Amino acid sequence: MRTNPSFALDQVDEVRRLIRENPWVSLISHTDAGELVASHYPVILDPAAADGEIVLLSHVGRPDEQLHELGAHELLVIVQGPHGYISPGWYDARPAVPTWNFVTAHLHGTPEILSDAENLRVLAALVDHFEDRLPAPRRMNGTVENAEYAARIVAGTVGFRLRVTRFTAKNKMSQNKPADTVERILAELDGDGPYASPSLAAQMRRAHASSPDQRKSDQAASGRQAAE
Template sequence: MRKTPAFVLSDEAELRRLIELNPWITLVSHTSKGLVASHYAVLLDDSRDELAIVGHLGRPDERLHELGQHEVMVIVQGPHGYISPSWYDAETAVPTWNFTSAHLSGVPEILDPAENLRVLDRLVEHFEKHVDEPRLMRGTAENSAFADAISAGTVGFRLVPTRIDAKTKLSQNKPEATVDRIISELEGDGPYASETLASEMRRVRGEK
């Protein structure tokens, strides 16, 4: 990403929040046969003090990515949306896109089957806990046997990034009056309305 000092995201707590709220990532590998990309859900690794994520690939994606043999990039995408120049006070302006995104790069560690199963168990519990009748991987003996079977079709990984390139571009370089108008348009009913993006802009600005 282009380096713009005003938009650099380096705070680890903010990075963790971004990942936790946006777990559906893009995994990119530059393999011996060219670029490969896949999409999976990840979790923050609660077993580590440093920033790390865990996830899995369905076989044979791990072979396509040559997982563990070289550096990969995980792309995390937060709230984003189109910003019209008609929302600015200035007479001359260009359209832009507000967004929050992070690129986490490093060589992933391949998890052994037991740890992979624990990660899968956590992943299912993380999302299922919000439904009325959660279906956990190990809720019953039958579920446990099924979990053992399906986990064999996956390959777990841990990524402790050695490079992080993250950016929060939410009109921080604009006058307060202009930011107010952008947020108002995003909260409206126009074609580019986005309550999620408006809420993130308010949060970054320090509003409750």
């Protein structure tokens, strides 16, 4: 991912928030056979992780653990947050090109394979994480029948814990645009047009509220570049 200091997201807490709000991720491996393997699974954060750490819990369905050679080498996990098209018509009359606003993180680490008992606990935690929002949550171990069924299907999955050893994250939310342009973009994203996206508008507001000094610096730099 191309780096840009204006859009860098390097706060661990913000990356953890991104994962919590966008738990459907891509798992990518470069195997010893020289192949690229990609799969897609939900993840949760390990509640036992220390402050400043990012530790993921998840599982794969067999035979994905073999395809990925899970545990034998580093895994790349891609987390994608709100994103969307930004039209130059939302700027002003000056010549401009379209862009795409987005927030994403690339997480690296070598997975630790879990025992069947640990895997079962992680699967139950995954279910609880998503069921908690429902008015009548269905727990994996909520009844004897559910627990017995879960115990049977656990053999078809392989659980893992991934301690993130490094990450690169980017939060590109028009931080290099003047305040009036940002407001026009937000109005379009909040509207009812073909590229409206309330979730992207919310992410933009969070990005601009968290770094007003950086935004002023970026706008000044943008103005200097336009004048050159």
